[in-house]
Amino acid sequence: MRHLLTTQGLSRDAAIAILDVAEDMAAVSEREVKKLPTLRGKTVINLFFEDSTRTRISFEAAAKRLSADVINFAAKGSSVSKGENLKDTAQTLAAMGADAVVVRHWASGAPKTLADSGWIDAGIVNAGDGTHEHPTQALLDAFTIRRRLHGTAARGRGLDGVAVTIVGDIVHSRVARSNVWLLTTLGARVTFVAPATLLPVNMTGWPADISYDLDDAIAKRPDVVMMLRVQSERMAAAFFPNAREYSKQWGLNDERMQALPASSMVMHPGPMNRGLEISAAAADSPQSTVLEQVANGVSVRMSVLYHLLSGAVEQ
């Protein structure tokens, strides 16, 4: 694999290969020496144009566990216009000898620009670009679902027949976009539940069902309920009357938690707005996979870096 920019177009076999290697990486995280020599001598640069703690730390831990050298480059506060800025930065990183660049950018498409530009020869991993995609989050979500469902027999399996309901701020969510493609490729059925104002205007071609009523969606007994963060930093207009109204209509509160089958998983990509989209009791219940998602994130990112940086260069 040369780059990981999107989950759209990622084949089922390629996705399962990444998840399977992640299973073995997870075993490394349980050992006394949590380190493999595989990427010794490779340099991974975390290029973050947007705030992030867990994704950056997760990529850093993943690269370090594979013995790669990690350089963190926070580009916050830069005032140069986007095109020039990215080009100059990319050429600087290329001159430093980067083998992979993990990029998070507020502009949708920035990682693809970087990958297609010819400014830099390194493998590019999209760590979230604007409201476009966040492929490693989708991979770790799929990994978490697969592990909860199949345990140690997860290897080689997809998510065939699994019903996943994604709730909340779909329009601003790169997590939802990456998940809808990946989960569908793996055989799951995705339903979006959101107020009409928080759904994209045109959803033709998206392999997902739409619902506007969370209680209806829960009554259909989904295997997974994935709550999205309300991204107030991306909301310039009023998308819903107020927080209380949103929480009442679209939040996973204690009553809805009661209605949900005991076998259903509750997921959240974090950081959570407790009391807004998810109640504290739901977030801390045994059905919640929030902390597993964080732990699995490191394993999945190790697998992604391994797929990008090991192996002969594809022509």
Place this chain on the structure above:
Amino acid sequence: MPVRTVLQHADITRALTRISHEILESNRGSDNLVILGIPTRGVTLAKRIAGIIQSVDSTVVAAGALDVTMYRDDLAQNPTRATGPSDIPAGGIDGKTVVLVDDVLYSGRTIRAALDGLGDLGRPRAVRLAVLIDRGHREFPIRADFVGKNLPSSMEERINVRLEEIDGTDEVTIG
């Protein structure tokens, strides 16, 4: 080159039985023994050896798997390799005598990778190596302690080990 069969089911069973006895003899019993197979077929062979030792010595011997993919020195020369599961027995390997099991010993590079991998898992008292076939052409100062069959071969020849659990039949062919 014509393909010929060098070991059949009964030969493989005899070789593994002899190796099992040799392991017991050199270890003076089955105490502190951990048998670790290298995926894919080494794991199957390790299970068979552990089974034979159990039937001879009537004690349970720890058997498992050690994937060495991430320790290989040829990752950059080949397309990305899939990793396999490692399964280290619950007692760990500290202070144990670890017997590594592989199907074919060739350059010795896989075993070098396995020794690196073991070093990250603990500190065994001793590490031994058992292989079904030793075909020569070593590129490292590595030799096997227990060998099923020495099979002098040219580097152009291909040796195929097939095992019932994986391939539906027991045989070793060269050609």
